[in-house]
Amino acid sequence: MGRTITEKIIAAHCGKAEVLAGEFVYASVDMALGNDITAPFAIEEFEAAGFSQVFDRTKIVLVPDHFIPNKDIQSAQQAKKLRDFARKHNLVHYFEVGRMGIEHALLPEQGIVLPGDLVIGADSHTCTYGALGAFSTGVGSTDLAACYASGKVWLKVPESIRFVLSGKRGKWVGGKDLILYIIGEIGVSGALYKAMEFTGPAVADLPMDDRLTMCNMAIEAGGKNGIIAPDAVTKEYIKTRATRDPTAFQSDADAVYCETREIDVGAIEPQVSAPPLPSNAKPVSAYRDVEIDQVVIGSCTNGRMDDLRIAAGILKGRKTDRNIRLIVIPATQDIYRQALKEGLLEIFVDAEAAVSTPTCGPCLGGHMGILAEGERALSTTNRNFVGRMGHTESEIYLCSPAVAAASAITGRITHPDEVTG
Helix, strand or coil: CECCHHHHHHHHCCCCCCCCCCCEEEEECCEEEEECCCHHHHHHHHHHCCCCCCCCCCCEEEECCCCCCCCCHHHHHHHHHHHHHHHHCCCCEECCCCCCECHHHHHHHCCCCCCCCEEEECCHHHHHHHHHCCEEEECCHHHHHHHHHHCEEEEECCEEEEEEEECCCCCCCCHHHHHHHHHHHHCCCCCCCEEEEEECHHHHCCCHHHHHHHHHCHHHHCCCEEECCCCHHHHHHHCCCCCCCCCCCCCCCCECCCEEEEEEHHHCCCEEECCCCCCCEEEHHHHCCCECCEEEECHHHHCCHHHHHHHHHHHCCCCCCCCCEEEECCCEHHHHHHHHHCCHHHHHHHCCCEECCCCCHHHHCCCCCCECCCCEEEECCCCCCCCCCECCCCEEEECCHHHHHHHHHHCECCCHHHHHC
């Protein structure tokens, strides 16, 4: 009986020939990630348990990105815990302000995560790295603390759902639209503790930035991980980034899936998810003329170069609506630099947007764009729960960079065709 890519990666990290879905295993970890919200708790637990040495200083990644640059004294104290721990243990992968980025954009960009890796992170969107053909999943801070000491994680091997995507995408349809559509179809618990394996000719046609977006939001369907088998696109992406040899796995032709779903992407229009759940996804026309107060383009979901290029292409030569606050956040310093080089930041500023240093800020209602009572945001982020970006009586609609840029111009949820002709 064949095995899925997820089962193969986990087996390789347990020293076993194979593992079965539902089996509990103790697996070695290639990278353990923490940020300025979750890592301080892990550090406290690690030290309280009496550990004095981490398992491997090259395999722990600390990225202060949620309340960075520090917004207040409390966030400064949180970041200092990371900084002090990184210095104490001489960690290779600590990213200070000015060198950091939003963690789930930064690690793939820097070649820290590669195909075949097993990665855990005390952040639910750690599932992003499945786009590279890695098994990556979010864990709690106590699990992260245990990994700091042991280099291992205890987990249950998930069953896999296969999503076979075929057809040709429409002009404005990208990875964000595909994953919002899928979550809309299966619901926020439709893949609960399952691996979401994306395959098919339409996936092969996706650029890496779109693949990262899709796997990033696997958790919004309850998924344990999202994953795409490595191919030529993957090889090209890591070619100049990898500092060690990757191991590429593929699912067997006779691998067992608990479910297979076939999707024609040609039938999918640009999507918008209404509050309070990502599963409230419908074509953008369903929410046409919903007025908005703020637009955010950025986050670990849609703050990469392709995202900024799409948004800038729509905003070029145009102004945001006078009643709109447009916030643009390049996801990493390298992306910021490239956007500057290409003139994208000038386009955003000319459109009267506020351009920020890399930060998760507004996505979690941390800073750089918190919503007041009664306000409504359209955002390229990944969650639209009640109070996610601020006041509990504010609202968040989720969308792609194309829809976000078009809507910033009109002041209401808008199909990109409406402003580009």
